[in-house]
Amino acid sequence: MILDGKCPTGPIEKSWDKHRFDLKLVNPANKRKYNIIVVGTGLAGGAAAASLGELGYNVQAFCYQDSPRRAHSIAAQGGINAAKNYPSDGDSILRLMYDTIKGGDFRAREADVWRLSQVSNNIIDQCVAQGVPFGRDYAGYLDNRSFGGAQVSRTFYSRGETGQQLLLGAYSALSRQIKLGSVKMYNRREMLDLVVVDGVAKGITCRNLITGEYESYAADAVCLCTGGYVNVFYLSTNAKGCSVTANWKAAKKGAFFANPCYTQIHPTCIPQAGEYQSKLTLMSESLRNDGRIWVPKKKEDVGKRPEQIPEEDRDYYLERKYPSFGNLAPRDISSRSAKEQCDEGRGVGPGGRGVYLDYADSIKRLSEKIICERYGNLFEMYERITDDNAYKTPMRIYPAPHYAMGGLWVDYNLMSNIPGLFVLGEANFSVHGANRLGASALMQGLSDGYFVIPYTIGGYLATVKPSGTATDNAEFKKSVDDVKKSTDKLLSINGKKTVTEFHRDLGKIMWNNVGMARSKESLTEAIKQIPVLREEFWKNVKVTGTGAELNQQLENAGRVADFLEFGELLARDALHREESCGGHFRVEHQLPDGEAKRNDADFTYVGAWEYKGNDKEPELHKEPLKFETIHLAVRSYK
Amino acid sequence: MSDHKTMTLTLIVWRQKKANDPGKFETYTAKNITEHHSFLEMLDCVNEDLINSGIEPIVFDHDCREGICGMCSQVINGAPHGGQDRTTVCQLHMRKFKDGDTIYIEPWRARAFPIIKDLIVDREALDKIIQAGGYTSCHTGGVPDGNTILIPKPIAEEATDAAECIGCGACVAGCPNGAAMLFTSAKVSQLALLPQGRPEAAARVKNMTATMIECGFGNCTNHYECQAACPKGVNVKFIARMNREFIKAQFA
Numbered sequence: 001m002i003l004d005g006k007c008p009t010g011p012i013e014k015s016w017d018k019h020r021f022d023l024k025l026v027n028p029a030n031k032r033k034y035n036i037i038v039v040g041t042g043l044a045g046g047a048a049a050a051s052l053g054e055l056g057y058n059v060q061a062f063c064y065q066d067s068p069r070r071a072h073s074i075a076a077q078g079g080i081n082a083a084k085n086y087p088s089d090g091d092s093i094l095r096l097m098y099d100t101i102k103g104g105d106f107r108a109r110e111a112d113v114w115r116l117s118q119v120s121n122n123i124i125d126q127c128v129a130q131g132v133p134f135g136r137d138y139a140g141y142l143d144n145r146s147f148g149g150a151q152v153s154r155t156f157y158s159r160g161e162t163g164q165q166l167l168l169g170a171y172s173a174l175s176r177q178i179k180l181g182s183v184k185m186y187n188r189r190e191m192l193d194l195v196v197v198d199g200v201a202k203g204i205t206c207r208n209l210i211t212g213e214y215e216s217y218a219a220d221a222v223c224l225c226t227g228g229y230v231n232v233f234y235l236s237t238n239a240k241g242c243s244v245t246a247n248w249k250a251a252k253k254g255a256f257f258a259n260p261c262y263t264q265i266h267p268t269c270i271p272q273a274g275e276y277q278s279k280l281t282l283m284s285e286s287l288r289n290d291g292r293i294w295v296p297k298k299k300e301d302v303g304k305r306p307e308q309i310p311e312e313d314r315d316y317y318l319e320r321k322y323p324s325f326g327n328l329a330p331r332d333i334s335s336r337s338a339k340e341q342c343d344e345g346r347g348v349g350p351g352g353r354g355v356y357l358d359y360a361d362s363i364k365r366l367s368e369k370i371i372c373e374r375y376g377n378l379f380e381m382y383e384r385i386t387d388d389n390a391y392k393t394p395m396r397i398y399p400a401p402h403y404a405m406g407g408l409w410v411d412y413n414l415m416s417n418i419p420g421l422f423v424l425g426e427a428n429f430s431v432h433g434a435n436r437l438g439a440s441a442l443m444q445g446l447s448d449g450y451f452v453i454p455y456t457i458g459g460y461l462a463t464v465k466p467s468g469t470a471t472d473n474a475e476f477k478k479s480v481d482d483v484k485k486s487t488d489k490l491l492s493i494n495g496k497k498t499v500t501e502f503h504r505d506l507g508k509i510m511w512n513n514v515g516m517a518r519s520k521e522s523l524t525e526a527i528k529q530i531p532v533l534r535e536e537f538w539k540n541v542k543v544t545g546t547g548a549e550l551n552q553q554l555e556n557a558g559r560v561a562d563f564l565e566f567g568e569l570l571a572r573d574a575l576h577r578e579e580s581c582g583g584h585f586r587v588e589h590q591l592p593d594g595e596a597k598r599n600d601a602d603f604t605y606v607g608a609w610e611y612k613g614n615d616k617e618p619e620l621h622k623e624p625l626k627f628e629t630i631h632l633a634v635r636s637y638k
Numbered sequence: 639m640s641d642h643k644t645m646t647l648t649l650i651v652w653r654q655k656k657a658n659d660p661g662k663f664e665t666y667t668a669k670n671i672t673e674h675h676s677f678l679e680m681l682d683c684v685n686e687d688l689i690n691s692g693i694e695p696i697v698f699d700h701d702c703r704e705g706i707c708g709m710c711s712q713v714i715n716g717a718p719h720g721g722q723d724r725t726t727v728c729q730l731h732m733r734k735f736k737d738g739d740t741i742y743i744e745p746w747r748a749r750a751f752p753i754i755k756d757l758i759v760d761r762e763a764l765d766k767i768i769q770a771g772g773y774t775s776c777h778t779g780g781v782p783d784g785n786t787i788l789i790p791k792p793i794a795e796e797a798t799d800a801a802e803c804i805g806c807g808a809c810v811a812g813c814p815n816g817a818a819m820l821f822t823s824a825k826v827s828q829l830a831l832l833p834q835g836r837p838e839a840a841a842r843v844k845n846m847t848a849t850m851i852e853c854g855f856g857n858c859t860n861h862y863e864c865q866a867a868c869p870k871g872v873n874v875k876f877i878a879r880m881n882r883e884f885i886k887a888q889f890a
Contacts, residue, residue, distance in 0.1 A: 047778075067764070072702060086785065130774055130776060131834045133794055136790070137791060240702075276672075278678065385729070545694050
């Protein structure tokens with residue numbers, strides 16, 4: 001099937017304004033007759049629930065944590081982009097769009113990216129009005145910093161905790177609506193199924209994580225704001241509870257999964273210390289503003305202390321290979337370069353999987369005090385984890401899975417191929433193409449939540465009759481029965497291997513075969529190994545306790561079970577995409593200098609997969625990508 | 639790393655099946671722990687051992703494991719988050735302990751935080767305080783350009799100091815009165831300092847403090863244990879600011 005993204009036509013500059021005018025409206029008196037479910041309360045979900053509630057819809061919002069304030073958006077450190085051009089350094093909406101399309105290696109939709117860039121400016125205003133404490137200069141104006149993949153300073157920030165402040169802004173707006181009664185909040189609920197009635201999304205099935213009860217909720221539209229899936233690699237920078245479950249359940253109900261192979265491996269994370277490790281910690285990309293990345297030139301120097309290696313024996317490889325972007329080269333390029341250095345035997349630290357991020361020059365140039373002002377909290381965090389003082393000795397960093405550009409397929413209105421099912425933020429595939437630039441995730445989450453869905457959902461609801469919140473349709477009961485059957489099965493196996501052991505095993509298969517460098521052989525191997533592990537899981541997993549209580553093992557078992565299915569799809573997508581682009585690097589497809597080699601003739605499309613059953617191959621649907629404003633070109637940061 | 643020597647520790651952990659069960663301490667052994675294990679990774683290892691020996695693992699709240707989501711909440715040897723300066727449980731590392739140590743692990747204990755199971759407590763009361771007024775009542779859209787509101791850097795910085803709060807509740811757990819004054823004052827102060835928050839400042843401080851009392855939190859008697867327990871270094875001066883705002887609000 002050829003998919004239609006339903007993008008507006010005509011001049012790109014007018015596209016969003018024209019589309020907003022063309023969308024049908026729901027009049028204020030009718031809005032209160034409609035019910036909307038929002039799953040997830042990160043930047044996208046929190047902003048959407050607050051904005052939709054304020055518009056007058058009845059909103060039911062869900063999160064698995066004990067409070068909507070804890071979603072993993074909170075961990076974003078560096079900043080949020082906007083095309084304000086406050087520094088007058090040449091920025092514009094068009095340039096932000098250009099950088100985003102190019103950064104994504106020409107695998108995103110132009111119209112979506114234009115809209116994102118246009119509303120980026122509204123986001124900053126909105127957050128300021130909420131009392132988000134952005135960094136300011138001494139005159140009281142908003143301050144900017146630089147980020148990877150851009151030659152202008154367009155990143156707004158709040159120390160090294162921008163995600164926290166933006167999320168707490170959305171959380172406060174949400175809290176206001178909860179108080180007003182327009183949003184009903186359900187904490188400690190995990191969505192375990194999407195309910196589809198006559199081909200239309202009509203509700204969800206949840207497990208109450210405290211009591212273990214299964215609960216049905218009905219609405220006229222369901223918004224999934226459920227984040228990304230890189231915990232499929234086990235070790236990642238995501239929170240422990242992040243999963244593909246909500247999205248995967250929707251996919252099994254017919255929603256297409258787009259570009260799952262576009263995963264972002266973030267270059268600046270603290271290297272793994274041991275087998276027992278439960279997660280990897282990101283050090284903000286903003287650190288690359290003032291830090292210089294290097295490895296020893298000579299293999300025999302890798303065991304030495306960094307201060308024993310003289311300047312002439314250090315290889316500042318990013319500055320050498322990409323002189324115009326240097327240490328601010330995009331994430332995919334920086335990560336791959338680090339891997340190359342380590343593969344060549346010049347990596348530092350335990351296991352040789354690390355490179356130095358060195359502040360000595362910046363401290364000399366600016367003083368330790370200024371570096372402390374800019375990154376103090378990050379240096380503290382680094383010291384707590386590694387016991388090293390990065391003011392005195394270089395940090396050690398290594399890439400780690402961080403973000404999913406792929407996600408459920410949506411059209412320009414953020415609606416999936418299932419009518420009534422909307423997907424926002426990291427959970428959808430829409431704007432980042434094959435690689436996301438730094439400080440763009442916060443922008444997309446808030447754009448979708450504050451400034452896109454409030455318009456586009458009206459266009460859908462205006463065409464359907466309100467159907468109330470009754471859950472008496474047989475599909476609700478069937479969904480609860482299915483979910484119950486699956487959890488009962490997990491509890492009854494009583495095998496020999498723990499859930500964590502299975503997750504770790506899957507992570508190894510994924511990281512070794514579907515990680516930073518992929519090949520036909522490695523992907524075929526993954527597609528062979530994952531079903532074997534999946535089968536073993538359903539025969540040999542050990543889940544303690546019962547289903548009628550708070551049971552974290554059971555929660556995790558469900559998430560790992562879904563990763564064991566989804567991981568295979570990710571590998572299949574990577575195998576089918578016979579090109580390298582952004583975060584998807586196929587060793588067969590590279591330029592002589594090792595850069596990614598795209599195949600525009602055959603792969604300028606979104607690959608959206610339809611689930612056909614665990615034992616059947618998924619079916620590929622394509623949405624061709626057209627580039628009319630920004631011309632397809634080889635991505636160069638040299 | 640395998641080249642590091644390992645530690646064996648004795649854990650005395652609060653186990654409680656449900657909200658209304660009495661609960662008690664159980665003793666477990668943590669083996670093969672290195673200095674690089676985080677505290678929660680140490681508990682993960684203990685849990686794997688418990689599962690393999692047929693005992694239900696210890697449940698505890700956690701999520702981001704990088705010290706920012708505010709989910710983790712354990713009192714370790716009597717100190718919320720374990721007592722390391724500006725550190726959440728998930729960022730506490732085992733190099734702060736030594737081989738042979740005995741470690742007591744308990745949930746947050748406060749009237750307003752009923753225990754749900756083992757080390758997990760219900761902190762919805764903190765959400766209720768924010769719902770009572772921890773926001774500016776701006777609409778989505780229709781707001782002025784960000785740079786039309788100038789905020790002097792020192793004010794912006796002080797508001798950010800208050801906004802560091804991650805809502806973990808350690809301040810409540812540390813306070814002998816079970817007060818949420820530091821938590822509430824952090825939000826009141828952030829918004830009272832900023833021009834955007836001034837129009838509603840009086841109503842906000844009244845509503846938030848009233849909700850604080852309704853939820854069963856105690857009063858402040860200047861122990862400063864909250865500041866000592868706070869993993870984000872939120873300063874008790876914000877309690878003084880909230881008190882000022884509260885008095886001003888009586889005349890507003």
